[in-house]
Amino acid sequence: MPLEPLLPLFHRLDRQYFDASLAALINPPLLLRWSDGRLSRTAGFYRFGPGISEIVLSRVVLVPLPPEATLSTLCHEMIHAWVDRVLGLKEVHGPQFKARMAHINQAQPGFQVSLRHSYPLPVQAAAWWASCSNCGKKIAYRRRRKGLACRSCCERHNAGVWDARFALKFSPNTVKQLG
Structure with a gap:
């Protein structure tokens, strides 16, 4: 199954739920990419720090799943970026995160954003x-x-x-x- 291009999904979700505020970020811009195949224990993450602001989604976990899993995970990580970069708050799954998640979940029936995923993870043999x-x-x-x-x-x-x-x-x- 080919990788779904993330940028069109990102821009659509950004316009619908974040007033296009994430695409407008600079210094540093918010980067978006699929993992290189090593990320296999989580569906994605938002990484930030001096000079870096990035959303990484797991190819290994998400590609075999329905497209809604990618949308849900991308949206979850976008909320993290929004809370951090737009609101300027240092909370993980705090009140602002939960409020935005509830707003998105009520606004559409296509996918549900959650605090934790329950996607099947690939089984790895112990080394x-x-x-x-x-x-x-x-x-x-x-x-x-x-x-x-x-x-x-x-x-x-x-x-x-x-x-x-x-x-x-x-x-x-x-x-x-x-x-």
């Missing part, structure tokens, strides 16, 4: 196994982490305090995910 040499417990991890210890053993033998005796040993997961 690492961590094992406790004391109890033999194995735990799957996507990333290798330093300084971790077996929680069960620390609680059982050291009053819940981290102890190097129970440090987890990491080894690569050699089993490939079927799919």
